[in-house]
Amino acid sequence: xxxLGIDVGGTNTDAVIMxxxxxxxxxxxxxxxxxxxxxxxxLEGAIGKCGVDRAQIDKVMIGTTHFTNAxxxxxxxxxxxxxxxxxxxxxxxxxxxxxxxxLRTAAGDNGYLVRGGYEFDGREIAxxxxxxxxxxxxxxxxxxxxxxxxxxxxxxxxxxxEKTAREHLLRKCPDLSVVVSSDIGRIxxxxxxxxxxxNASLLALSERTVDAxxxxxxxxxxxxxxxxxxxxxxxxxxxxxxxxPVLTFASGPTNSMRGAAFLTGERDGIVVDIGGTxxxxxxxxxxxxxxxxxVVDIGGxxTNFRMPDVFSLGLGGGSLVRRSDDGEVTVGPQSVGFRxxxxxxxxxxxxxxxxxxxxxxxxxxxxxxxxxxxLDPDTIEKAREAITMMLQRAVERSRISPExxxxxxxxxxxxxxxxxxxxxxxVRPENFAVANAVGAAIAQISGEVDRIxxxxxxxxxETCLKQAEEEATKKAxxxxxxxxxxxxxxxxxxxxxxxxxxxxxxxVKVVGEMGGSDAVAAG
Amino acid sequence: xSSYTITENEMEAIxxxxxxxxxxxxxxxxxxxxxxxxxxxxxGSVKVIPPEDVPDDWLCVPVCMMGAPTVMVEKxxxxxxxGRALEQLEAFLGRKADALICIEAGGLNSTIPxxxxxxxxxPLIDGDGMGRAFPELQMVSxxxxxxxxxxxxxxxxxxxxxxxxxxxxxxxxRLARSQTVEMGGAALVAxxxxxGAEVKKSILRNTLSLIFEIGSIITGERSxxxxxxxxxxxxxxxxxxLTGRVVDIERKTEGGFARGQxxxxxxxxxxxxxxxxxxxxxxxxALNDKDEALAVxxxxxxxxxxxxxxxxxxxxxxxxxxxxxxxxxxDAQWRTEAGIKLVGPGYFGYPQAYTPLEELPL
Numbered sequence: 001x002x003x004l005g006i007d008v009g010g011t012n013t014d015a016v017i018m019x020x021x022x023x024x025x026x027x028x029x030x031x032x033x034x035x036x037x038x039x040x041x042x043l044e045g046a047i048g049k050c051g052v053d054r055a056q057i058d059k060v061m062i063g064t065t066h067f068t069n070a071x072x073x074x075x076x077x078x079x080x081x082x083x084x085x086x087x088x089x090x091x092x093x094x095x096x097x098x099x100x101x102x103l104r105t106a107a108g109d110n111g112y113l114v115r116g117g118y119e120f121d122g123r124e125i126a127x128x129x130x131x132x133x134x135x136x137x138x139x140x141x142x143x144x145x146x147x148x149x150x151x152x153x154x155x156x157x158x159x160x161x162e163k164t165a166r167e168h169l170l171r172k173c174p175d176l177s178v179v180v181s182s183d184i185g186r187i188x189x190x191x192x193x194x195x196x197x198x199n200a201s202l203l204a205l206s207e208r209t210v211d212a213x214x215x216x217x218x219x220x221x222x223x224x225x226x227x228x229x230x231x232x233x234x235x236x237x238x239x240x241x242x243x244x245p246v247l248t249f250a251s252g253p254t255n256s257m258r259g260a261a262f263l264t265g266e267r268d269g270i271v272v273d274i275g276g277t278x279x280x281x282x283x284x285x286x287x288x289x290x291x292x293x294x295v296v297d298i299g300g301x302x303t304n305f306r307m308p309d310v311f312s313l314g315l316g317g318g319s320l321v322r323r324s325d326d327g328e329v330t331v332g333p334q335s336v337g338f339r340x341x342x343x344x345x346x347x348x349x350x351x352x353x354x355x356x357x358x359x360x361x362x363x364x365x366x367x368x369x370x371x372x373x374x375l376d377p378d379t380i381e382k383a384r385e386a387i388t389m390m391l392q393r394a395v396e397r398s399r400i401s402p403e404x405x406x407x408x409x410x411x412x413x414x415x416x417x418x419x420x421x422x423x424x425x426x427v428r429p430e431n432f433a434v435a436n437a438v439g440a441a442i443a444q445i446s447g448e449v450d451r452i453x454x455x456x457x458x459x460x461x462e463t464c465l466k467q468a469e470e471e472a473t474k475k476a477x478x479x480x481x482x483x484x485x486x487x488x489x490x491x492x493x494x495x496x497x498x499x500x501x502x503x504x505x506x507x508v509k510v511v512g513e514m515g516g517s518d519a520v521a522a523g
Numbered sequence: 524x525s526s527y528t529i530t531e532n533e534m535e536a537i538x539x540x541x542x543x544x545x546x547x548x549x550x551x552x553x554x555x556x557x558x559x560x561x562x563x564x565x566x567g568s569v570k571v572i573p574p575e576d577v578p579d580d581w582l583c584v585p586v587c588m589m590g591a592p593t594v595m596v597e598k599x600x601x602x603x604x605x606g607r608a609l610e611q612l613e614a615f616l617g618r619k620a621d622a623l624i625c626i627e628a629g630g631l632n633s634t635i636p637x638x639x640x641x642x643x644x645x646p647l648i649d650g651d652g653m654g655r656a657f658p659e660l661q662m663v664s665x666x667x668x669x670x671x672x673x674x675x676x677x678x679x680x681x682x683x684x685x686x687x688x689x690x691x692x693x694x695x696x697r698l699a700r701s702q703t704v705e706m707g708g709a710a711l712v713a714x715x716x717x718x719g720a721e722v723k724k725s726i727l728r729n730t731l732s733l734i735f736e737i738g739s740i741i742t743g744e745r746s747x748x749x750x751x752x753x754x755x756x757x758x759x760x761x762x763x764x765l766t767g768r769v770v771d772i773e774r775k776t777e778g779g780f781a782r783g784q785x786x787x788x789x790x791x792x793x794x795x796x797x798x799x800x801x802x803x804x805x806x807x808x809a810l811n812d813k814d815e816a817l818a819v820x821x822x823x824x825x826x827x828x829x830x831x832x833x834x835x836x837x838x839x840x841x842x843x844x845x846x847x848x849x850x851x852x853x854d855a856q857w858r859t860e861a862g863i864k865l866v867g868p869g870y871f872g873y874p875q876a877y878t879p880l881e882e883l884p885l
Binding site for chain 1: 790
């Protein structure tokens with residue numbers, strides 16, 4: 001049996017066909033406005049290259065930046081009834097208070113505050129105000145709002161009130177789609193609530209997009225199950241993505257790093273993904289991207305999604321190489337971008353780019369090498385030095401130990417990478433140009449628990465961690481992971497400051513292979 | 524110094540500077556910043572006046588948040604808690620407050636008083652009681668100058684409140700701490716009511732101007748793609764302690780406080796060295812590979828993310844994070860015998876004696 005991995009990026013749509021751990025073929029196509037055409041072109045390209053029988057493809061995994069781009073571009077966003085349960089607490093900062101004005105307007109700028117919510121120890125702040133919910137239902141019916149979000153204070157420790165409120169809304173507004181915040185995020189009300197509202201506003205788009213993927217696969221004669229990757233490099237079923245599009249945010253860099261880990265077999269290393277204009281650098285730990293510590297902005301909104309800690313620099317295959325009057329040579333950040341295939345010297349143009357430097361030095365063999373034989377050797381040497389220094393500094397930033405870990409070069413522009421960066425060896429996997437589609441093809445299933453525990457009455461930290469681990473495992477299995485492959489990848493506890501009673505916040509995440517899969521992921 | 528106003532936009536710099544002087548603790552000022560910005564948008568900017576302009580007979584009151592910042596990011600305030608605490612304290616004292624004080628120029632409490640000042644229209648005095656963040660409410664210069672923490676009013680968002688009268692500021696801390704837990708882990712308080720004359724004697728001066736300046740330096744340096752550490756060290760008369768990556772982090776909760784130790788492997792100029800940093804909510808002691816102290820509380824130990832240049836809290840510390848740490852001399856009041864007893868290494872249970880930053884090795 002084969003698996004098909006597809007990465008739908010802003011510029012390119014890539015596809016790979018894999019059998020177990022082997023990449024049989026990869027193909028790059030341009031992303032199209034309707035998504036479907038690009039997906040079909042890429043997957044037909046990959047299938048055609050290796051000639052596999054498409055009836056033998058039993059799983060399709062798709063990575064996409066479509067939903068992130070919708071938020072960034074403020075497109076396809078629907079108005080949301082944003083309901084918060086927490087009064088009398090939280091009144092000072094209503095829903096969407098810290099959003100950019102134009103995004104808030106696009107999402108309907110329609111927040112409701114209702115009595116309810118929990119304390120950190122599970123007591124109710126106030127009983128749920130069902131009469132107020134009735135009034136909100138009337139308002140929703142009058143405004144013909146189609147989607148709602150519900151966020152209750154401390155819902156990550158108790159979901160009950162959010163669920164009760166959802167049932168209440170659905171009784172009076174049966175056609176409403178309702179998102180509850182505890183399904184999406186962690187402690188941190190504004191961030192979790194914002195994610196829930198964004199999610200609700202994207203539901204219509206996710207329905208359309210997932211259907212477009214489905215019809216693209218169907219018209220290609222692929223009638224198997226398909227999955228979409230989320231921001232931590234694990235998978236969700238297509239039906240889940242329809243309900244939770246925000247969980248795909250930042251899956252792009254995650255897939256390219258996971259793909260790099262897989263293609264090289266490395267569990268720890270620095271991944272350098274060099275494109276046409278920019279380079280993304282991130283660290284791999286235990287085969288997964290290292291996560292960012294600080295809050296992440298999506299389209300100007302503060303969220304607490306776990307995102308890879310990626311550092312970007314303005315260097316790519318299309319970066320302009322310039323020499324100043326005093327002989328100094330600079331590379332980037334300006335770039336010819338996707339026009340490289342017509343403007344770079346080796347492709348018949350007259351702009352000197354980083355790619356021309358690599359070809360002139362015999363480090364790469366693309367385009368017409370005879371067009372760069374007359375270049376000034378001093379400029380070439382200085383440009384090479386500048387590129388190496390930029391890459392070396394970026395790698396040092398992401399380096400997590402003095403151990404000699406490998407640098408893994410992927411992406412179309414990775415011809416710029418030298419053989420060695422300072423004391424670190426550079427690994428250049430086969431199929432480096434389609435690493436993100438490979439990352440999608442090998443994604444795993446996860447389960448996560450993030451909750452505050454009170455370490456009293458003989459309850460120890462170890463017992464709580466164990467409980468959390470068991471619950472996370474159950475969640476992963478329920479989402480389709482096969483139990484015997486489950487592995488814990490995050491396990492941390494942070495004691496809560498300034499509170500007696502030994503309250504501690506525990507976060508556990510487990511991953512496992514997709515059930516029934518004959519493939520094995522990295523390591 | 525003369526008086527000036529703080530606008531909605533300028534709260535960004537206050538919050539960034541406040542996070543820096545939080546010395547790793549005190550909670551993320553983000554929520555307080557949003558509260559202050561919305562109060563300023565509704566009621567107008569906040570007037571900040573220098574302590575020397577405060578008449579001796581004024582009633583001046585610090586207002587602040589007490590409890591776990593981790594609770595506050597989930598259970599946001601209703602917004603009127605601090606105002607009610609102030610009103611009830613005024614009722615108890617039988618007179619109106621003339622000005623507000625910031626008790627803690629670091630962390631969440633660096634921004635909360637701006638929200639209350641905007642809502643009440645009262646001026647805020649340029650100064651605070653710590654010059655940084657500390658975990659307990661008796662740890663203020665006001666205690667050192669004999670100002671009583673009580674009568675004090677504590678309120679929650681549900682409408683509960685109580686007046687505390689205690690025999691000492693340490694007892695005030697104990698009583699208020701247990702009420703805070705019952706109220707749901709976070710509460711707003713109005714305490715240390717004092718006269719203008721007492722303000723002039725006890726307040727650490729111009730610290731609100733200082734956090735504004737620090738915030739502006741951090742924003743300015745970052746926009747020029749420079750790490751702000753060098754500029755801050757020069758401006759604040761500080762010392763670069765280390766640049767390194769967290770390679771181990773050990774945490775435990777004792778008596779309601781998050782204690783821990785981070786081990787850092789040096790990088791850049793500190794390549795090849797190892798450091799340890801002890802914290803209890805705030806960073807308290809930094810040690811080099813020979814176990815020699817590099818900086819000791821109450822001197823300030825502040826951390827910036829070595830890549831992004833933003834302040835880092837002890838709760839954000841995790842394996843692999845690269846930080847630059849710097850030591851800053853604390854206010855002279857903290858370096859007295861009484862100051863060391865209140866907030867020195869001994870109070871936090873460390874064996875090291877206090878030695879001023881300037882006399883310590885690098």
